[in-house]
Amino acid sequence: MSYLPKPKFRHPGLPKNKLGFTRRDYEGTVSTLCAGCGHDSISAAIVQACFELDLEPHRLAKLSGIGCSSKTPTYFLGQSHGFNSVHGRMPSVLTGANLANRELTYLGVSGDGDSASIGLGQFAHAIRRGVDMVYIVENNGVYGLTKGQFSATADAGSKSKWGADNNDSPIDMVALALQLGATYVARSFSGDKTQLVPLIKGALRHRGAAFIDCISPCVAFNNHAGSTKSFDYVREHNEAVNALDYMPTRSEITADYAEGTLEQVTQHDGSVLNLYKLASDYDVHDRIAAMTYLQKKNAEGEIATGLLYLDPNPKDLHGHLQTIDTPLNRLSEADLVPGATALEKFNAARR
């Protein structure tokens, strides 16, 4: 934990985005997490992604539960809306907020404890409803905040810092998200911003339930030999299925790529994801094949990362409910209470 606020001095050559902000304008207060925590790198990746997307900070809401991971929204996007909810309850607060004002971008930040233990039900329902959001699980395999107990994502056979074995089966959040209908599913690693930043950008521009499982080593309690969420272990077993480039609009590809290795996917808002295939047999649009592939890799002890599934034309909760375009929180009493005559007419139609 640092006692000094980060000095306001910045690099004189720091670039500005279309809004005239530098990356540093997207920072929050200085982190109070342990030095070296993977979560801080994810915060930095979020800052970078929002800066690069020219995102207006006041048009984004960040919501979280409880845990070291859930504390992080304080450390990025200091000018955005924020809500720190009860343990495991972020998904329902986010769903509510999204229903009230569909125009904001929603970023849910959670941990493996927050989402796979106490909040598992909440997680499942927010995903299956297709809430338009980015849902990031900062997955370290432990309850960091409460001093390192195994969480539900800890792999069977992994060892705690004190030598205890974990015998319970792990919950694979990516498998759940795929099964529950998430339309943008990715896995990444806090130690690889080159992969993570474009994944977050693509997710922020996705108009449906986007889920990112980001492995994030807990340097205090889960970065030892015998852990499967340590820097060394993840680096050794990381198998990316693809590499991603985010383009604000479709543009010509100048570099040469071997036949079939590059796929361009246009999302709803016109932004383009350039996907460079790394695993030749991987089809990012085939949900069932993706599930099988991931299980297979899992059984081999490898960690598949990258953009794992994408439906470029998703439907979201508002689509399912056929709500009007105007955010509900902007409707006046006159809009919401049509009056006695209208009621009369409505009732008459039901008789």
Next chain:
Amino acid sequence: MQPTDISRPEYFHKVVDCQWACPAHTPVPEYIRLIAAGRYGDAYMVNWKSNVFPGILGRTCDRPCEPACRRGRVEAEPVAICRLKRVAADFKGDIKAQLPKPDAPKNGRRVALIGAGPASLTVVRDLVPLGYTCTVYDSDPKAGGMIRSQIPRFRLPEEVIDEEVGYITGLGNIELKLGQRVDSLKSLLAEGYDAIFVGSGAPRGRDLEIPGRKEAAKNIHIGIDWLSNVSFGHIDKIGKRVIVLGGGNTAMDCCRSSKRLGGETVTVVVRSGFEEMKASPWEKEDAQHEGIPIMNYLVPKAFLHDNGKLKGMSFEKVAARKDEKGRRELVPTGEPEVVIECDDVLVAIGQENSFPWIERDIGMEFDRWAMPKVDPKTMQSTIPNVFFGGDAAFGPKNIIWAVAHGHDAAISIDKFLNGEDLADRPPPGVNVASQKMGIHEWSYDNDISAALRNKVPWRDLGTTLKDIKVEVELGFDAKLGYAETQRCLNCDVQTVFSKSLCIECDACVDICPVDCITFTANGEEDDLRERLTQPARNKTQDLYLSDVLKTGRIMAKDEDVCLHCGLCAERCPTGAWDMQKFLIEMTHAGAACRSR
């Protein structure tokens, strides 16, 4: 690129931009921290050891350190390094006990020095404590060289000169031959000194041979001769209307002095543009503050006189333009001549060396510009036991360069008389100390102030323009001085990286407020510089590179705008970054230097 070898003292020395830029390599951040701690005497002594004249330089130094100061690259202005030196001098109290003991046991060697300016006095200061006996000749009646004869008292009070010259003359074993000009090097050599140091400066002011010069000579003065006459009290007034020709610091001192000796309308006239003037920006500012106009692009044509009585000067108007080769040249605009009326003219258009007293048949070689051949490292001439330094060596520079030359010459003289190889220069002393006190505690204050540069208060014009001896600048008081110290980034507290401890967690990259750190694939320098978190385009600043890490990447740190805030080290979970103070001190003449 190769991994950086941080065991070479130059690597981290260069990171301390101010110290690197200082010709005498004064450990600037070290004395600034001592001032912040209220240890003014100790701060003074750090300066005294390396630059010999802290009180004088704290008022007059050309301060090459300030344009180099890293603070100026992250903010509008550098730290007021020079004026902090004065703070140390003003508040130091009695430091006599910390000076070398006078009357060191004699080693039997005799050194003669020509000129009692800063260069010679530095040689004396370095050699006398080692047992040398020094004989100093100067044609002026008092020691100090141009510090005393040229720099006007309103910039530098005489007490300050007396005090700091006194610290040297008080060391004993010094024979001062003041008022004695050396007219022949040959006969001085014949006196059998073990070594001779020539610190005679650049004493000749350039003249302007245009019509009317001879006729109106009575009211046309060479700037440096006039200033020296003012300093020694031979001149105490000037006409009401004065023209000062020239755009250097001498011209600025001439015009400001005139203003105090009866000049009512004083005008500075320069041939070229205002921007091209040689004077330091602050000197120009000071002159303008005193109501002295500076007229540019005017080339002097003639001194106008009435039977030898000076009336004014005529000038041709010119403009700057580029010739075919892209060189800047001044061409007449064709506009009518400009005439400025005046009673006196001060010619301050340059200074030259002159060595009429060095015979050409004694084995000393001269170059095409009639300058003696001097080795820039050892300061040795082609007569092995004759050394040069200060303005006499390579033409007019400034006090701090004279001091730096003096140190180098003293090392050479001492080595020479001990039969050692002069080319083998002593490396600096380096003292490394980790600043870690606790998990996030450092023994230096890393909480730097965001405040802008503090202005040195001035005495009011009404008072200062009346008396040439009244100092214009008041200096920082203790409170302002402290505030200014807090702007220093402690560039000598270095970020030291241990490759074997790094787990490549990125924490340091993420926390660094100025994007210094990158983990990336190695490459050629130009390519690497572009691939960093923030491209490293200031090539004067080095990249600090580690050897290959576990992932096959390297750590690359751009030193350019590092704030030395220590956040990288605070954030690092493994202590792969440490903040270590590299106190680098130049080695001066003496046994310490010889044994190293």
